[in-house]
Amino acid sequence: MTQSVYAGGCLCGALRYEISGPVSNPCFCHCASCRRAAGAPMVPWGTFARDAVRITRGRLSEFRSSAQVWRGFCAHCGTSLTYRHEARSAEIDVTLATLDDPMRIEPAMHVWVKDRLPWVAIGDSLPRHETGAAST
Numbered sequence: 001m002t003q004s005v006y007a008g009g010c011l012c013g014a015l016r017y018e019i020s021g022p023v024s025n026p027c028f029c030h031c032a033s034c035r036r037a038a039g040a041p042m043v044p045w046g047t048f049a050r051d052a053v054r055i056t057r058g059r060l061s062e063f064r065s066s067a068q069v070w071r072g073f074c075a076h077c078g079t080s081l082t083y084r085h086e087a088r089s090a091e092i093d094v095t096l097a098t099l100d101d102p103m104r105i106e107p108a109m110h111v112w113v114k115d116r117l118p119w120v121a122i123g124d125s126l127p128r129h130e131t132g133a134a135s136t
C-alpha cells in the first residue's frame with residue numbers, strides 16, 4: 001500500500017499532527033461516549049498505526065473516558081482529536097473532521113448504530129453495525 005501523508009489539527013491551531021500511512025476502518029461512530037466527547041451526534045474516525053501519527057506542534061492532552069480508553073484533545077480549545085484503546089495499543093484513531101482536507105478520507109460504515117439519536121437520519125447506503133465489534 002502506498003504511504004499517505006495527512007495533516008490536521010485543532011480549532012485554535014495550538015496542536016498540529018501529521019499522519020504517514022494508510023487509514024483503516026474509516027467510520028461514523030454514533031456511540032454515546034463519542035457524542036459527549038465531541039458534542040456532536042456522531043463522530044467520523046479513522047484508525048492508523050500509532051507510530052504513524054506524529055504531533056508536530058503542541059501537546060496532546062488525554063483523559064481516560066472509560067476503563068481502557070484514552071481520548072486526546074487540545075487543552076487550549078478542547079477539540080477532540082484522538083481515541084486509543086489499551087486493547088489495541090498499536091493503533092490510534094483520529095477524528096477525520098480535524099484533517100486539513102477532510103475530503104480525502106470518507107467514512108465507509110456506521111458503528112454503534114444502536115446508540116444513534118432518533119433525529120439523526122442516515123442518508124447513505126454504507127454498512128451499519130449495531131455495535132463496534134465489526135469495525136475492529
Ligand SMILES: [Zn+2]
Nearest residue numbers: 010012074077
Ligand atoms: Zn486547540
Ligand SMILES: [Zn+2]
Nearest residue numbers: 029030031034
Ligand atoms: Zn464512539
